[in-house]
Amino acid sequence: MKALLLVALATLCFAGTESAVSRKSMQAVEDNLNDAFRANAPDPYNLLGTARGSYIPGYGTLFTVELQLLFVMPPNPFKHDISPQEIDSIHERKLKKIPVLKEAMRNQMLNASRTMDGLPLNEHVAMEVILFSFSFENPKGLPQRIFMTAEKGKLLDAQSNHADLSTVIQEQDQ
Amino acid sequence: MSTCHRIDDLRDYAFDELAAESRDSLEQHLAGCPDCTAELDRLRMTTAALRMLTDREIPQRIAFVSDKIFEPSPVRRWMEGFWNSGARLGFASACVLAAAIVVSAYHRPAVNSVAPASVQTAMAAPDLSRQIDAAVAKAAAQIRDQVHDEDARILKAALEDSERKHDQERRALMVAVGENLDFMQKRLNTITVLASNDVGVRP
Numbered sequence: 193m194k195a196l197l198l199v200a201l202a203t204l205c206f207a208g209t210e211s212a213v214s215r216k217s218m219q220a221v222e223d224n225l226n227d228a229f230r231a232n233a234p235d236p237y238n239l240l241g242t243a244r245g246s247y248i249p250g251y252g253t254l255f256t257v258e259l260q261l262l263f264v265m266p267p268n269p270f271k272h273d274i275s276p277q278e279i280d281s282i283h284e285r286k287l288k289k290i291p292v293l294k295e296a297m298r299n300q301m302l303n304a305s306r307t308m309d310g311l312p313l314n315e316h317v318a319m320e321v322i323l324f325s326f327s328f329e330n331p332k333g334l335p336q337r338i339f340m341t342a343e344k345g346k347l348l349d350a351q352s353n354h355a356d357l358s359t360v361i362q363e364q365d366q
Numbered sequence: 367m368s369t370c371h372r373i374d375d376l377r378d379y380a381f382d383e384l385a386a387e388s389r390d391s392l393e394q395h396l397a398g399c400p401d402c403t404a405e406l407d408r409l410r411m412t413t414a415a416l417r418m419l420t421d422r423e424i425p426q427r428i429a430f431v432s433d434k435i436f437e438p439s440p441v442r443r444w445m446e447g448f449w450n451s452g453a454r455l456g457f458a459s460a461c462v463l464a465a466a467i468v469v470s471a472y473h474r475p476a477v478n479s480v481a482p483a484s485v486q487t488a489m490a491a492p493d494l495s496r497q498i499d500a501a502v503a504k505a506a507a508q509i510r511d512q513v514h515d516e517d518a519r520i521l522k523a524a525l526e527d528s529e530r531k532h533d534q535e536r537r538a539l540m541v542a543v544g545e546n547l548d549f550m551q552k553r554l555n556t557i558t559v560l561a562s563n564d565v566g567v568r569p
Contacts, residue, residue, distance in 0.1 A: 226560060240549070327542070
């Protein structure tokens with residue numbers, strides 16, 4: 193009986209120190225995110241900060257990525273000046289890519305909720321994308337940060353119900 | 367001179383005094399007589415020259431130099447004699463000069479202790495010139511100082527403006543350089559991390 197009690201106590205202690213979300217599953221999500229944002233697509237993103245995931249017990253997981261919506265090179269010895277027409281073009285292309293990025297983030301959140309088995313259904317999957325811009329660019333209408341969060345259970349329900357993910361995801365642009 | 371027998375008729379014809387019946391026959395004669403034609407031309411030229419002279423009235427009286435009326439008056443004769451005589455003229459001149467000396471001696475002006483204005487002016491001219499020169503030099507110095515101050519002010523403002531612009535450009539350049547370095551650092555970090563992931567080296 194004593195031995196049984198000791199085993200039970202040790203199990204409880206071990207369970208208290210182990211994270212509900214394994215590092216391996218989070219790393220899989222990070223790799224998915226990195227692959228998604230450096231895909232060799234036309235007009236690709238420029239990944240400047242690889243995905244980093246954190247688990248906050250009681251809240252859920254948060255993944256952060258920093259990227260440039262387009263490959264924009266700063267002035268350099270081979271190209272000293274950026275013309276106003278180029279700045280306008282960059283701004284226009286970036287505005288068009290914001291909805292595409294948000295859709296990609298929603299899909300990645302759904303993938304993350306499926307990948308992280310240990311994450312409780314009532315905890316959150318949060319994703320933050322920090323958007324890098326040069327000072328010479330036109331910042332009008334462009335957020336510097338996009339934050340999305342949703343409960344894992346709601347994300348999985350939306351998928352099974354073929355519902356629109358944007359209805360269960362809270363979005364915040366800054 | 368024409369020797370034609372109708373020379374008298376020709377003269378009357380030239381002065382429009384020929385009878386009408388003779389005029390026709392004379393005109394027929396003129397058509398065949400060059401001497402009479404030439405004579406008629408001469409007569410007409412003479413007539414035209416005479417008509418160009420102005421009419422003058424006939425003088426009512428003709429006088430001679432020996433008449434009494436042309437004799438000069440006694441005063442005029444004396445004046446002419448005076449002006450034509452060198453001795454008289456010299457004597458008169460000497461008298462006028464003597465009278466002038468006498469009058470001048472009796473009406474000599476008192477010696478004035480105050481120098482005439484022209485003398486004062488002449489004496490004060492160097493001082494005045496020096497004062498003018500000094501005033502001009504002072505004014506020139508003031509203008510030079512003002513121009514110098516204005517130039518210095520403009521130069522200072524331009525320098526400050528230039529320094530401000532240079533400072534702004536330098537700050538913008540520093541921001542751009544920092545931004546570029548940050549960008550390159552992030553790119554390098556990302557490449558490093560992804561390369562490590564690809565080769566299986568996890569941080």
